[in-house]
Amino acid sequence: MPIAPGQPALIAVAVATLWAQPSAPGPEDRLALGVPSAIREWVARLTNDIRANGLKGRVRTQCLLGTRVEVQRITDGWAEVICPQQETSGWVPLDQLVYPAEGDTDGVEHFVSATATAVREEPGGDVAIPGVTLGTRLRIVGAAYRGWVPVSLPGPRQPGWVPQRDLANEPVAVLSKAEPPSIGLISAGLDAVKLAQQLLEIPYLHGGVSAYGIDAPGLVWIVYRQLGIDVPRFNDALIESGEAVEFEDLHPGDLVFIEHGGDPKTPAIMAERSQSDLPEVIFSSSVYGKVVVESLKDSELAGITACRRLPVQA
Missing domain, CATH: 2.30.30.40 (SH3 Domains)
Structure with missing residues (x-):
């Protein structure tokens, strides 16, 4: 059955990039537009500056294989879709979509x-x-x-x-089932740190949510998604998610929003105290061009804009 406006569709490639408009990709982006989508090769060819700044206004986000989207309109081989999972929309090559088949929810x-x-x-x-x-x-x-x-x-x-x-x-x-707060909070926080550590050195990519390139809120989104916990995809909603906590009461897995690279709402995952007793955080840095773990210096502590504890329950 062909893809049609007003109908659902599924992402048919490993990672599909949602663009601001069909004209947003340039010649250097063709690897991201194919079937299969060669995201790793695409990211590897981009400079740090393009990954951090050159995609702003062009890339909205990315969706992973099997993600359900709603098709709004189709033009010249492109489909404008809404991704309810991330509460955003964008344009994707029509070839990277497939109509849901009977049995897609089996297993x-x-x-x-x-x-x-x-x-x-x-x-x-x-x-x-x-x-x-x-x-x-x-x-x-x-x-x-x-x-x-x-x-x-x-x-x-x-x-x-x-x-x-x-x-x-x-x-x-099973992962999505709520646990008693005293157990779930600790285990989810430690697991979040472990997952974030798995993604250290992954390149920074504006709009990215994959192991080939990821932005700061994308790191938080994918880490907590892996734990069965749905969190907002973007900074403005993420900074309002969960509950506010005092800096002194932060646990591993809590979020610290810092001023970094000109963004006062950059989310970082609290890791632990370093040997110097400075707090360590893990985040995807547009300045360093990758996911890093870093001790917050005294000068950076003054730039903390919020501390949040995400809900354990999905």
Whole structure:
């Protein structure tokens, strides 16, 4: 069934970039527009300045494989879509979408826990979808075979196969269940730090939410998504999420909003106190061009604009 305005669609590539308008991509962005989408290669060819500043006003966000979107209009091979999951909209190449097929919601949903993996046509076979990244939800639709599990793919396609070790042990539905606050708060915070550490050195990418490039709120979004906790995708809503806490009461996994790179609302994930007793935070830095862990110096403490504790319950 063809993609049509007013109808739902699914992201059919590992990572689809949502652009401000069809004319926003330049010749240097063609790798991000294809099927498959070569996001890693695209990001690698961009300079630090383009990744931090050159995509502003051009890129809205990115959506991962299987994300459900609502098609608003179609023109010249492009579709304007709304992504309810991130409460935003943008333009995506029509070829990167597929109409939902019967049975798309079958199976047990698991997160990809590896930094990146590939969906193959058969166990150990040819790659069907490369570059599937941390935080992607895949549905297991059959029994494991020699360390591989079958997963459903968006649209009318045969199931693909991924290494079982690349998926989270617990289904998404289990992760999303609320725990008692005293237990859930501690475990979720420590797990958030561990996941953020997994993404250290990932390039900064304005609008990015993948293991190939990620912005500051994107890091928070993907880390807590992996824990089954939905948080806002963008800074203005994120800084109002959860509850306010005093700086002295911060726990690992809490958010510290700092002034960085000209943005007074840059979110960072509280890690721990360093040996010098200065607080350490993990964040995607537009200045350093990557995800870093850094001790906040006394001069930077004055630039903290908010401290928030995200809800444990999804």
